[in-house]
Amino acid sequence: MKQYTDDELLEKFRAGQTDMAFGLIVKKYQESIYWHIRRLVISHEDANDLVQDVFIKVWEALPKFRGDSALYTWIYRIATNEALSFLKKKKRRYLLPVGDLSKQLEETLEADVYYQGNEMEKKLQKAILALPEKQRVIFNMRYFHEMKYETMSEILDTSVGALKASYHHAVKKVEKSVVS
Amino acid sequence: MKTENKKAIQKELQELGSALNAPGKEAGFKVPEGYFDELPGKIQGRLEGSTNIVQFRKPVASSRQVFAWAASLLILVALGISLFLMRSDNDIDYVALDEQYIDFEYLQAQAYFDQDMIYQLIMDSDISAEEILYNMDADILADDEFDYDEIMEMILEEARYFGIESEYLLSSLY
Numbered sequence: 074m075k076q077y078t079d080d081e082l083l084e085k086f087r088a089g090q091t092d093m094a095f096g097l098i099v100k101k102y103q104e105s106i107y108w109h110i111r112r113l114v115i116s117h118e119d120a121n122d123l124v125q126d127v128f129i130k131v132w133e134a135l136p137k138f139r140g141d142s143a144l145y146t147w148i149y150r151i152a153t154n155e156a157l158s159f160l161k162k163k164k165r166r167y168l169l170p171v172g173d174l175s176k177q178l179e180e181t182l183e184a185d186v187y188y189q190g191n192e193m194e195k196k197l198q199k200a201i202l203a204l205p206e207k208q209r210v211i212f213n214m215r216y217f218h219e220m221k222y223e224t225m226s227e228i229l230d231t232s233v234g235a236l237k238a239s240y241h242h243a244v245k246k247v248e249k250s251v252v253s
Numbered sequence: 254m255k256t257e258n259k260k261a262i263q264k265e266l267q268e269l270g271s272a273l274n275a276p277g278k279e280a281g282f283k284v285p286e287g288y289f290d291e292l293p294g295k296i297q298g299r300l301e302g303s304t305n306i307v308q309f310r311k312p313v314a315s316s317r318q319v320f321a322w323a324a325s326l327l328i329l330v331a332l333g334i335s336l337f338l339m340r341s342d343n344d345i346d347y348v349a350l351d352e353q354y355i356d357f358e359y360l361q362a363q364a365y366f367d368q369d370m371i372y373q374l375i376m377d378s379d380i381s382a383e384e385i386l387y388n389m390d391a392d393i394l395a396d397d398e399f400d401y402d403e404i405m406e407m408i409l410e411e412a413r414y415f416g417i418e419s420e421y422l423l424s425s426l427y
Contacts, residue, residue: 096293096297099292099293099296100293103289103292103293104289107284107289107292108282111282112282117282117283117284117285121288121292124292125292125295125296125299128296129296129299129300132300187282187283187284187285188281188282188283189281189283190280190281190282191281194280194281195281197273197280198280198281215262216262216273217280219258219259219262220258221258244266244273247273248273251273
């Protein structure tokens with residue numbers, strides 16, 4: 074199947090082929106967006122709900138999308154916001170003190186039938202879950218999604234310098250925790 | 254492009270002296286079989302099931318608020334001569350604190366003041382972390398949207414990164 078560029082997809086959407094263009098956008102980005110969300114919320118069930126919410130928001134907002142940023146970074150931004158506000162709501166719903174959310178996510182990891190990491194992978198994941206939320210987002214985007222700092226900067230609206238510093242700290246912390 | 258990024262990430266890890274390897278994509282996470290084949294249909298189904306055809310959300314901030322926020326940031330940037338993060342322990346500068354109070358009041362009036370903005374302030378202006386936190390309204394700190402520990406963690410991390418002792422920062426905060 075032909076892989077359309079974002080510009081081509083937007084052109085189709087604006088030309089009135091909305092359903093077709095949207096379907097192609099979903100197919101193009103569903104996996105990367107799913108994995109981005111999944112690493113943040115851990116549970117497959119939650120990630121499944123959220124990825125659908127993200128694409129529904131994309132559908133709703135697409136007619137107003139002006140192309141100031143790349144389609145890819147725009148969708149990622151929506152996904153990041155959705156995942157973070159989900160975690161925030163979760164923290165509030167269960168009246169969790171700071172730090173306890175990571176414990177709860179660890180429990181989710183242990184209980185999720187769709188997580189089958191080996192001991193080393195589990196240790197790594199738990200170390201990542203212990204990071205402060207935003208640092209965890211940055212770590213995941215760089216380490217797992219192999220994203221350039223410039224792209225991350227557009228998505229998170231944070232300077233490249235701040236992202237590098239955060240990522241470097243996160244790497245040190247994760248490593249310390251994995252090695253110990 | 255991905256391969257190039259992988260190499261860059263591996264190189265970066267080596268430069269950091271990290272024993273972490275560039276990871277596999279899934280790292281233990283799985284999805285049900287055929288999940289990604291079915292997902293577009295599920296999304297389509299939800300869209301068809303929705304009674305609202307296309308509803309645009311009300312903007313989260315009015316243009317006036319955005320303008321006010323941009324203006325306050327400009328003021329803060331204008332205050333900057335040297336970055337807080339480049340300072341040494343001994344040359345903390347409280348000059349123009351009165352002006353900063355005005356800015357803080359202005360910032361606190363913004364509906365969308367949050368920890369990211371505070372973090373950004375620290376990164377982008379010469380206002381030091383302790384000045385920012387010292388001047389913050391107790392109501393903001395009490396807001397459950399505001400993750401004080403998280404922003405503190407980031408501030409301390411940044412401070413350490415630039416060689417400023419966290420003990421020093423903490424002693425000036427409490």
